[in-house]
Amino acid sequence: MSTLLGYVLPGIPYGCDFALMAVGLVITFRTTGVFNLAFGAQAFGAAFVFDLLVRSEGLPVWAAFVLSVLLLSPAVGLVLDRFLFSRIATTNMTAKIVSSVGLLIAIPQLLPILFGGSPRENPPSLWLDQAHVEFRLFGTAVNGSEVSTTVITLGAVAALLLFLRLSPAGLEMRAVVESRxxxxxxxxxxxxxAASAWALSSVMAGLAGVLLLPLSNVLNPTNPLQFTGLLVAGLTAAALARMRSIGVAFGAAIGLGVAQEVLELYFPNGALHTASVNAFPFIVLVGTLVGSKSLRSLGFRADPMAGVDPPPPPPSVSIRDPRLDVPMKWGFRALIVAFVVSGLTWVPGYWVTPLDAGLVYSTIFLSVTLITGASGQLSLCQASFAGVGAFAAGQLAAHFGLPVLLGAVVGGLMAAVLGAVLALLAARISGLILTLLTLAFALMADTFLFQYSWSGGSGTGVSVPRPVMGSIDFTSNRAFLVLALVVLLLCILLVALVQRGTTGRFLAAMRGSEPGAASLGINLLRARVTVFAMSAGIAGVGGAMFGSLYSPVSADSFVYEISLAFVVVVITTGSRRIEGAVQAGMSFAIIQFLFTYAPSRFQGLTPILFAFGALNYAQHPEGMVEYQKSRWMMRVSRLLARVDGRRGTAPTALAAGAAGNGMAGGVVGGSAPNGAPGLAGSPVGLSSGVVSPRG
Amino acid sequence: MADILRISEVSVRFGGIQALDHVSLSVAPGEAVGLVGPNGAGKTTLFDCISGRRRPSGGSVTFDGRSIDGVPGYKRARLGIGRTFQRLEVFPELTVREHIIVAERAHRGVGALWRDLLNLSRVRPEEQERVDAILDLVGLDHLADVPVAALGLGTCRLVELGRALACEPKLLLADEPSSGLDHNETDSLAMVLRVVQRERAMAVLLVEHDLQMVAKSVDRIVVLDIGKVIAEGRFDEVLAQPGVREAYLGAGA
Amino acid sequence: MNASYSTYRALFDVSFSVPAGTIVALLGANGAGKSTVARVATGLVAATSGKVLVGGRDVTRTAAHRIARMGVFHVPEGRGVFADLDVEENLRLALRRRVGARHLAEAMERAYTTFPVLAARRHQQAGTLSGGEQRILSLAGVLEAAPKLVIADELSLGLAPVIVDGVYEGLKAIHARGAALLVVEQQVDRALSLATHAVLLARGAVHWQGPPQQARAEMEELLAAGYAPPV
Structure with a gap:
């Protein structure tokens, strides 16, 4: 009995740490309507500043606390609200989650740039010291940080509960979330x-961060991975609380902390230990996400005043003048030839690797194009699928002597099966919860699936040899360039065939309107499973290529942040079109390479560049680059039309559209009184084609 | 002749409101029935029960001689229940023609992935003919290649109609097709609907507020009020009933 | 007054006024623009041209929450309460800013006495109330707040006649305390039984306005022309 207690008690402070995260997620969701994945990142930021103030600036702990948690954090919250979240308040869930993913990536990367990137050891404790044993309870030593974490957490949660229950401001926040x-x-x-809700949520994040500081012995600004376990537990508790009840979130978090310690007791070591202790939170998380009925309708409570808002702007329609098709096609082919010839000849050796990487990234990014661009689902586990492909290819080569290219195909198939399983699990859910499910999978792969010697190889990683086909050896980076290009082109062909074919049209229909698609007899589940499987398969093949390029690779190459970065990068350039993925891949690799010349603290700038692009997602769901391109296309088309006008020939595409639009009114008697100019015209009451119009 | 659609004792409750209260009605093959009633009477809810978007809490729906309770929505569509929506559910990025093609292929079940991968999913001549016929029928042939996002509300309603017709439904559920349309648009829509119904011997269940349009388009009307059927029969007879006028024009008089 | 939703014009030169202490019925078919008029008046939708005056003050460009603080209450169409909050919280939200924190408790007690059905459901989530109870909850908040003008949008929508009776009793009580009412309604007779003046909208424009006794005949005429109601 007392042994059990000896495990239950230390579980409580852990539970408190989880609770801070869970309660923070729930509160942010309830008072702002945003599922703020970046909550942990905000916490990390505040903790970092707190540590800096105490140890570098020599401020007393209380002053540092006031500055970092009570002043800086709410200021950050206000800025976020003013420039980001207030602008997307009435948009869909997807836009909100993309924005928070952008933040999640940007915030930790900004810190080392602002404050330098060296790890800081033994961060200070807010109140009582960790090294000091405060008292013994049933024979178990309770140290200072355990006491302070528990007491402060309890106090903070109680204060928040009272605030939300009793104060008028808490009531107003809940009201505003439901309907502005x-x-x-x-x-x-x-x-x-809404602004004050963000300030509050940020204070909460700051408090969580500062309290969590003593938990980690090293505060490493370039590697804020310490928060992974926390994120999982926080997500789980928040999901168990159905994102509603602070009390349940708190209780569930404590329960998780205790359960983890108790599992340690019963499975002290061996395979069962890893399987049970590590898998436990995921089993609960996935079970909750998939099984909870009330989560399924989360965020779908219709704003009773939704009809007040004007219809959303129409998606920018493809507006390329058909006469540009032929020159662009040939231009594209010429570009490929020029690329290969240059890569094989005059480009200096150290530039070949980034080009290789660009092609490989492009392949992986195509999977995002397929899943996010074509089907409108946001998947946060594409890097995990890539990992599956890479490890499969490596392990099969090492243990069964399977040729690497064959291994890559098998790896792709394995990833595809996993993707299909994920989609089947998600049969009844969509939107935010589906996205969270993919995130759960990414975290699961990250924390334990890839940690075995038979999967991600422990320690040294898995070596994926370069393919050798008969007399053709792809070992050199230049030769690999050709192979990577061929694989990429094959994947492009696959995606293009799907996009252009019936499946692509079905997906576009689904993205436009799920009820509409179902009313025609389209099997939404089958379409979704297909696209998940294909996307995962492509990611798997791309991952195998990645492994072969950078062999040996370990679990570190496919952590969940990489998945987030992938999505953000592709969304920034444009997730709808194939060339978006290629541009994303090449620019990601090249910019990353260029930054190797910059001082080390600026290494994190690549993801930030793209993260800021993702923050614009709500305004330009088609992607920043895509948006600029369509603007240029418009200009060129207009120019062509003017030239045509001077010559007296009929301008083709654009004019036909405009005329068609006019006639649309004519046929049924002028439906849009103010008329809509050109193809970019404005429909009346159309749901927009943004990623998820239902949100 | 057996009814194409038979609804018996269907009830739906949500949010403390009895949206449908033991509603029974039937539609004969090829018959056009108007479903009218004040806002909130439960008409759209009834449509949702028929098309499978909502599961009724009681009662059963029989279509074409078989019970379709528990059959998912997309399968009901394949059985021959077509639908248009009160709030548009078009696919903004697709052109008008693509809408029809998508419907056509979903209906014929030729959407298999392997066809795409073998590049077999080009539009074939006979398919083209059927698509053109539909476009012609709803009068959208000249707009075929315009993305629907660029079209007005009235045109979009025609697109929804054409899309539903491409699935060759035995029963078409038309949910307020005239809402948001002006007089001329409404007239042309009513005409298309009536022509198609007669030519194809397709049953139509029409929810509509515009009584003029209802009068032009249906053989029989059913009046729904607060989740209950309060009258049914021929248009003018039913409208003459005092109870119906009351439900419409208010109970205060 | 003109209003439009982006390129879609919903109203065409609508003008009328609601004198203090009167009840104006705003009637018309579905899509005639009745709700848009109500939304423009309370600042939820910006008018593209024209003016909205409240008590002589131009509020055309005033934010909705400021108009609400001036004593103009909009009971919106459909669900007008916060479904996630309970009855008590809804009332508190509606009343606190209007009667001040000090008088809040009394005002809430009065509301519960006037509408005993609410007292019985004090701690029930408003989303689980019946349609009629939700409407009464909205009205209770308005009644105790001493409004100057109440815009009631489609109060009878989807309610059984008996329930509508109860809701209209609430409206009468509000008027009895001196508020002017703008009643947007599709159930013509309901609205006319209450009104001192009627405005008939058709296709976004004022079709007719005058005394309520003649409104019925005008309405019948519109019905015959195919524009009208049912609904």
Whole structure:
């Protein structure tokens, strides 16, 4: 009994750490309507500043606490609200989650740039010292940091509960989340309330970060991975609380902390230990995400005043003048030839690797194009699928002597099966919860699936040899360039065939309107399983190529942040079109390479560049680069039309569209009184084609 | 003749509101029935029960001689239940023609992935003919290649109609096709609907507020109020009933 | 007053006024623009041209929450309460800013006495109330807040006649305390039984306005022309 207690008690402070995260997620969701994945990142940022103030600036702990948690954190919250979240308040869940993913990537990377990147050891404790044993309970030593974590967490959660229950401001925040408009009708300044909710949530994040500091012995700004376990447990507890009840979130978090310690007791070591202790939170998380009925409708509570908003702007329609098709096609082919010839001849050796990497990244990014661009689902585990491909190819080569290219195909198939299973698990869920499920999978692969010697290879990683086909040896980077290009082109062909074919049209239909697609007899589940499997397969093949390029690779190459970065990068350049993936891949690799010349603290700038692009997702769901391209296309088309006008010939595409639009009115008697100019015209009451119009 | 659709004792409750209260009605093959009633009477909810978007809490729906309770929505569509929506559910990025092609292929079940991968999913001549016929029928042939995002509301309603017709439904559920349309648009829509119904012997269940359009388009009407059927029969007879006028024009008089 | 949703024009030169202490019925078919008028008046939708005056003050460009604080109440169409909050919280939200924190408790007690059905469901989530109870909850918040003008949008929507009776009793009580009412309604007779003045909208424009006794005949005429109601 007392042995059991000896494990239960230390579980409680762990549970408190989880609780801070879980309660923070729930509170942010309830008071702002955003599932803020970046909550942990904000916590990390505040903790970092706190540590800096105490040890570098020599401030007393209380002053550092006031500065970092009570002043800086809410200021950051206000800035986030002002420049980001207030602008996307009425958009869909996907836009909100993409924005928070962008932040999650940007914040930890910004810190080393601002404050230098050296790891800091033994960070200070807010209140009581970790080294000091405060008292013994049933024979178990309880140290200072355990006491302070438990006490402060309990106090903070109780204060928050009281605040939300009793104070008028808490009530107003909950009201504003449900409907900004309805709140305004009650005389509430919704904008101000939402801003203060963000300030509050940020204070909460700051507090969590500072309390969690003593947990980690090293505070490493370039590698904020310490928060992974926390994120999982926090997500699980928040999901168990159905993102609603702070009490349940708190209780569930404590329960998880204790359960983990107790599992340690019963499975002290061996394979069962890793399997049970590590898998446990994921089993609960996935079970909750898949099984909970009330989570399924999360975020779908219709704003009763939704009809007040004007219809969303139409998606930018493809506007290329058909006469540009032929020159662009040949231009593209010429570019490929020039690329291969240059890569094989005059490009200096040290530049070949980034080019190789660009092609490999492009392949992996195609999987994002397929899943996010074509089907409108946001998947946060593409790097994990890539890992599956890489490790499969490596292990098969090492143990069964399977040729690497064959191994890559097998790896791709394995990833595809995993993807299909994931999609089947998600049969009844979509939107935010599906995205969280993919994130759960990424975290699971990260923390334990890839940690075995038979998967990710422990320690040294898995070596994936370069392919050798008969007399053709792809060992040199230049030769590999050709192989990577061939694989990429094959994948492009695959994706293009799907996009152009019936499946692509079905997916576009689904993305536009799920009820509409179902009313025609399209099997939405089958379409979704197909696209998940194909996307995972492509990621797997790309991953095998990645492994072969950078062999040996370990679990570190496919951590969940990489998945997030992938999605953000592709969304920034444009997830709808194939060339978006290629541009994303090449620019990602090349920019990363260029930054190797910069001082080490700027290494993190590559993801930040793209993360800021993702923050614009709500305004330009087609991607920043794509948006600029379509603007240029418009200009060129207009120019062509003007030239045509001067010559007296009929301008083709654009004019046909415009005329068609005019006629649309004519046929049924002028439906849009103000008329819509050109193809970019404005429909009335159309749901927009953004990633998830239902959100 | 056996009914194409028979709804018996269907009930739906949500949010403390009895949206449908033991509603029974049937539609004969080829018959056009108008479903009218004040807002909130449960008409769209009834449509959702028929097309499989919502599961009723009680009662059963029989289509074409077999019970379709528990059959998922997309399978009901394949059985021959077509639908248009009150709030548009078009696919903004697809052109008008692509809408019809998608419907056509979903209906014929030729959407297999391997066809795409072997590049076999080009539009074939006979398919082209059928698509053109539909476009012609709903009068959208000149707009075939315009993305739907660039079209007005009235045109989009025609696109939805054409898309539903491409699936060759035995029963078409038309949910307020005239809402948001002006008089001329409504007239042309009513005409298309009536022509198609007669030519193809397709049954139509029409929810509509515009009584003029209902009068032009249906053989029989059913009046729904607060989740219950309060009257049914021929248009003018039913509208003459005092109870119906009351439900419409208010109970205060 | 003109209003439009982006390129889609919903109203065409609508003008009318609601004198203090009167009840104006705003009638018309589905899509005639009734709800848009209500939304423009309370600042939820910006008018593209024209003016909205409240008590002589131009509020055309004023934010919705400021208009609400001036004593103009909009009971919106459909669900007008916060489904995630309970009855008590909804009332508190509606009343606190209007009667002040000090008088909040009394005002809430009065509301519960006037509408005993709410007292019985004090701690029930508003989303689980019946449609009629939700409407009464909205009205209770308005009644106790001493409004100057109440815009009631489609109060009878989807409610059984008996329930509508109860809701209209609430409206009468609000008027009895001196508020002017703008009643947007599709159930013509309901609205007319209450109104002192009627405005008939058709296709986004004022078709007719005058005394309520003649409104019925005008409505019948519109019905015959195919524009009208049912709904």
């Amino acid at each position: 408009r309805l709140a305004q009708l009650q005389g509430i300044d919704s904008g101000k309330v």
